[in-house]
Amino acid sequence: MVDERREAAETPAELARALEAVSERRFQFAHPAEAEFAAFLDFYRIKWEYEPKSFPLRWRDGRIAEMFTPDFYLPEQDLYVELTTMKQSLVTRKNRKVRRLRELYPHINIVLLYRKDYHELLSRFGYGSVDITSLRPDQIERILLSPAEIQARVAELGRQISEDYAGTSLILVGVLKGITFFLADLARAITRPLAIDYLQLSHELDEGVRISKDLDLDIRGRHVLLVEDIVNTGMTMDFVLRTLRQREPASLEVCALLDKAERRLVPVPVKYVGFTIPNEFVVGYGLDYRQLYRNLPFICVLRKEVYEANGNGPLLKRPVELASAGHA
Numbered sequence: 001m002v003d004e005r006r007e008a009a010e011t012p013a014e015l016a017r018a019l020e021a022v023s024e025r026r027f028q029f030a031h032p033a034e035a036e037f038a039a040f041l042d043f044y045r046i047k048w049e050y051e052p053k054s055f056p057l058r059w060r061d062g063r064i065a066e067m068f069t070p071d072f073y074l075p076e077q078d079l080y081v082e083l084t085t086m087k088q089s090l091v092t093r094k095n096r097k098v099r100r101l102r103e104l105y106p107h108i109n110i111v112l113l114y115r116k117d118y119h120e121l122l123s124r125f126g127y128g129s130v131d132i133t134s135l136r137p138d139q140i141e142r143i144l145l146s147p148a149e150i151q152a153r154v155a156e157l158g159r160q161i162s163e164d165y166a167g168t169s170l171i172l173v174g175v176l177k178g179i180t181f182f183l184a185d186l187a188r189a190i191t192r193p194l195a196i197d198y199l200q201l202s203h204e205l206d207e208g209v210r211i212s213k214d215l216d217l218d219i220r221g222r223h224v225l226l227v228e229d230i231v232n233t234g235m236t237m238d239f240v241l242r243t244l245r246q247r248e249p250a251s252l253e254v255c256a257l258l259d260k261a262e263r264r265l266v267p268v269p270v271k272y273v274g275f276t277i278p279n280e281f282v283v284g285y286g287l288d289y290r291q292l293y294r295n296l297p298f299i300c301v302l303r304k305e306v307y308e309a310n311g312n313g314p315l316l317k318r319p320v321e322l323a324s325a326g327h328a
Contacts, residue, residue: 033083033115034071040118041074045146045298046125049073055108057100068097070110076148077125080110125297141301144282145275150257150299153274154182157255158189161225161272169193170223171249173215175240176200178229178294181286182257182274186227201236209239224249229286230258230277234266241268258282258299281307 029035029050041048052073058066070080084094098112113121125147169192174183176198187196200213224244231237237254244252255272263279283289284296289307 030071031083036115037072037081037083037113037118041072043143044122045143045149046074047076047148049075055101055105057097057104068101076146078109080108081121082110082112084112084114139303139306141280141303143298143300144277144280145285145299147297150274150285150297151185154185154257155189157272157274158186158191161186161255162189162191165190165192165223168223169195170225171195171197171217171219172225172227173219173244174198174227176213178286178288179227181294182229183227186255199240201240203236209236211243219244219247219249221248221250223251224253226252226254228254228256228270230260230282231256231268231270232260232263234264234268237268238266257285258287 029038034050038048038050050072051069054067054069056064056066057068058064070082072081072083073079074081082094082098084091094112098110101108101110111121170190172183172187172190172194174180174196177200179198183196187194195217197215197217198213199211199215201209202212203209226237226240226244228237231254241252241254253271254269256270257274259270259273259276260279261276280301281289282299282301283293284299286294287299288294289302
């Protein structure tokens with residue numbers, strides 16, 4: 001049974017706007033539940049196609065006697081979805097068709113969903129990876145980047161970097177801790193020989209930024225790629241770049257998954273950018289709020305109420321501006 005606390009995800013204003021947007025796309029949905037499900041998918045940035053294909057189920061005298069057209073196809077998951085209601089006659093008929101489809105086309109992935117099963121479907125894609133008590137769906141302002149969008153862009157970055165560094169090797173340098181997921185995926189997408197090393201920074205009000213965990217590798221004469229999760233003001237990155245340049249690498253470039261260009265105070269060269277995002281507080285895919293939510297497979301915008309609740313607004317400024325090089 002779906003956790004009742006997740007029902008909050010079905011009623012936020014953002015989901016209502018998604019439903020309105022779906023209506024404006026003028027799909028001729030056969031049932032209002034289909035429009036609602038389409039809006040639900042849009043809210044979580046899951047690509048979908050409506051009734052894209054019909055499958056013959058039975059033949060009579062060499063002619064097709066019965067067809068089945070699933071309601072939705074999710075191309076990123078290679079999954080067909082058929083919606084149903086609590087009306088038993090419809091459930092029985094659709095179950096029969098789904099069983100027949102699986103018999104005839106065993107390579108086809110299909111699920112039969114009740115409205116209450118939406119979140120069970122989401123859990124297949126990783127959207128339920130964080131305990132619902134720690135981040136409720138109604139605390140999410142919106143999904144900014146889906147897992148599929150992130151992985152596709154990381155693969156593109158890997159191809160571009162591999163081409164640019166053809167014939168040579170490089171060292172990937174990550175700044176802990178937010179870089180963990182992006183650096184691991186990016187390294188797998190790069191086809192050049194590489195080594196990985198890490199820096200960790202600390203920020204003291206009286207001393208400013210300093211390196212608390214230095215590199216283990218000597219980067220002198222090596223090609224270095226500084227990999228960041230997010231570039232904000234650029235102040236901390238400028239410190240890291242100046243420090244690394246003093247060690248005389250053969251080259252030094254920056255790859256950032258996210259870039260808040262409008263927040264830049266110090267100009268820093270970012271050669272490879274995954275996504276340019278608005279000035280909003282985001283978590284997921286390594287990015288955290290008070291060390292939480294790093295393991296979300298997507299990147300989402302937190303509602304202000306989450307980080308401003310109980311007078312904690314000033315405390316938030318520390319992780320946003322100072323927690324790591326990725327947030328500065």
